[in-house]
Amino acid sequence: MPRVRTKVAREAAPKPSFDRGAAREQREAMILDEAIRFFADVGFAGQTRELARRLGLTQPALYKYFQSKEELIEKVYQRVFISRWKSEWERMLTEPAVPLKDKLERFYLDYARIVVEHNFIRITMQAALAGDRLTSRYVTQVGERIVPRVCHAVREAAGLPPIADGELSARELQTVWDLQGAIIYLAVRHHIYGFAPLEPLETSVRGIVATFIAGAPQVFGELARVDAGETVRKARTGRKSGSSLSK
Amino acid sequence: MPRVRTKVAREAAPKPSFDRGAAREQREAMILDEAIRFFADVGFAGQTRELARRLGLTQPALYKYFQSKEELIEKVYQRVFISRWKSEWERMLTEPAVPLKDKLERFYLDYARIVVEHNFIRITMQAALAGDRLTSRYVTQVGERIVPRVCHAVREAAGLPPIADGELSARELQTVWDLQGAIIYLAVRHHIYGFAPLEPLETSVRGIVATFIAGAPQVFGELARVDAGETVRKARTGRKSGSSLSK
DNA sequence: GACTTTGGTTATCGTTTGATAACTAAACGC
DNA sequence: GCGTTTAGTTATCAAACGATAACCAAAGTC
Incomplete structure (x- = not known):
């Protein structure tokens, strides 16, 4: 034997x-x-x-x-x-006294460098299409550890009162997911659809953050006004929401 | 025989x-x-x-x-x-005298209804990963027929002078691609990653457009000011670009 | 230096899988 | 009615492909 x-x-x-x-x-x-x-x-x-x-x-x-x-x-x-999740991300987004723009730029520049990468995005997408669980785990982590923190940061900058994660509205969360989406789509367009980027990654990320900052707090603010009846305005500059641009 | x-x-x-x-x-x-x-x-x-x-x-x-x-x-x-390209989209985006917000909402609501759909996004992604040409053809069409038109519409609303497609800057084009990305990511998150939407599709699309409208013209405007030295301001409401929100 | 483990080889097995052959019965044209 | 097409069947092929068996040489252990 x-x-x-x-x-x-x-x-x-x-x-x-x-x-x-x-x-x-x-x-x-x-x-x-x-x-x-x-x-x-x-x-x-x-x-x-x-x-x-x-x-x-x-x-x-x-x-x-x-x-x-x-x-x-x-x-x-x-x-x-496993190799592409940085635990400092959560810290970066909660650090106090950092202006919103700097906070978001620092985080998303780092995040994008990890996530907008040929092998990562392609493996992720294939795994997700094949129904693998680990991909959802990654996205779940983003949803639990990143998105709420960005929400809080925006609320703070917009002068809204702090609330718990669970109290964030779907609208607020989704607005931040849309920011995520714009970042991820940089990777999809380049590494999956195969189109050359129009500009350096850093420029695009800064642009996405800039558009978000210019738009999102206003959206958050309007949400708050709808919810609370115009009580929170201290961070707004008195511009009417629907100026000539949006109407 | x-x-x-x-x-x-x-x-x-x-x-x-x-x-x-x-x-x-x-x-x-x-x-x-x-x-x-x-x-x-x-x-x-x-x-x-x-x-x-x-x-x-x-x-x-x-x-x-x-x-x-x-x-x-x-x-x-x-x-x-082939069945998911609507030729009226190009018309919708060039129709004169429609306010930017209405124009973008109408288009993106329709577009999202087509594109944020289980089979479409999954087939598209698989085809793209497999290196098929037709996918890129679709994205190319978006890049040629949709994105520039949105750019022009934003420029118009921001009071910038009309220019030819070819003269649109990479920054302007990319800003609109980011909007596209947010829309597509709705589909990816739902139909590929398998997460339930946080809210009805229509709400998300309106939100994405709202954020974009609140942010993008300002970005476009700043671009123009950098390029042309503060000459174009007529559509801006006199708010300083970097208010307390962004700093 | 004999003995074992390890990282590799060649040969091969059993499914899986796209594709074809050969046949059949219903539908069609005249 | 009679030959022809056609949409389907069953049986089967040949290649692809994951996996295993059996062997081998070099390195490591005692």
Whole structure:
């Protein structure tokens, strides 16, 4: 029964042999990186043989690192998403005494640099289309940790009273989601539709933030006035809402 | 040589037999509609057998209508894209004497109803990821026929002089693309990421347009002032650009 | 230096999957 | 009515593709 013997030996393996393990993980990471590029390119229907070829390996060699294609894809997801969430983002958006414009620009410039990237957006989109959960997890995080904080920041700048996350109106939240959308669409247009950007990423992000800042607080303010009957105006400059521009 | 005889007979086929052809086209359309739903669901890697099953047919029957899976997908593209471009959009955006807000709301409400739709956005995205040309054609059309017209409309409302399409700055065009992006992202969030909308589509579209109108003309105006040295101000209400809100 | 583990190979297996062949029954034209 | 088309069937092919088996050489362990 050599089978059993092997199994026992493996389970009892006493010395994991430091370097070996590290080297293996490094190798696995290299494969994952190539897999990310590969699947971002051709989609998850891409063949393991082709991936192996790109790595300069034979196809069965992949199975020394991953039990199945499915597991490989799962690890690709994890590597893509986990490595692209920065915990400081939440801090950046709550830092007190930073003017709204600076706060949003700093955050969205950083965020966009991570998110408007070929492999990230393509993997994300393919994963989402395939119904994978991790993608929604990422978007859920944005919805829980980013969007409300931006809302609060805008409310503060618009002179509205602070409220809890749960009390933010759908309208306020959606307005911030629209800002998100404009950022993400930069990535979609470039990396999925394949159109060259019209200008540097930084310029676009600043522009999106500028339009938002010029528009959103006013929208928030109008919401508040509708809700509360004109009580909150201190941050508004007395301009009539519907000037010649909007009518 | 029965082969040749058949061929000749087919080529010379004198009476296309009205109803037959019509019925066939109808049947083909039915299949295409199901194929759209199917591929939107599972992606273009979906099996022809499964599609046939959904249609209540056997798989080889599909090949009476399409020479290959590729051709079927090609026709799916055409059906999806061609049927969803309205030529009146271009007219709606150039109609004179309609206030900017009304013009944009009317157009984007209609546009969103077409574009923020399960099958459309999913097929579009999958096709784009697969590198298909028709998708880019659709986006190109938006870029050529919609975006510049919106730019002109905004310029007009902001009191800026009319210019040719080619003279629109990257900054102006991108600002309008960002508006597009916010609309499309409504579809992505709902139909690809799978999150329930926070509010009715119409409300979101009106909100996006409102934010844009409150923000964009100001941005356009500032652009113009930078370019031309404060000469164009007639449509502005005298509010300082960077009020307490943005600083 | 014998023994084991590891990372790789070549050969191959079993499904899956697009596509075709061969046939059939109903509909159609005359 | 009789031959022809046509829309469908069943059976089947050939290639693609994920996965496994069996083997091998180099490195590591004792």
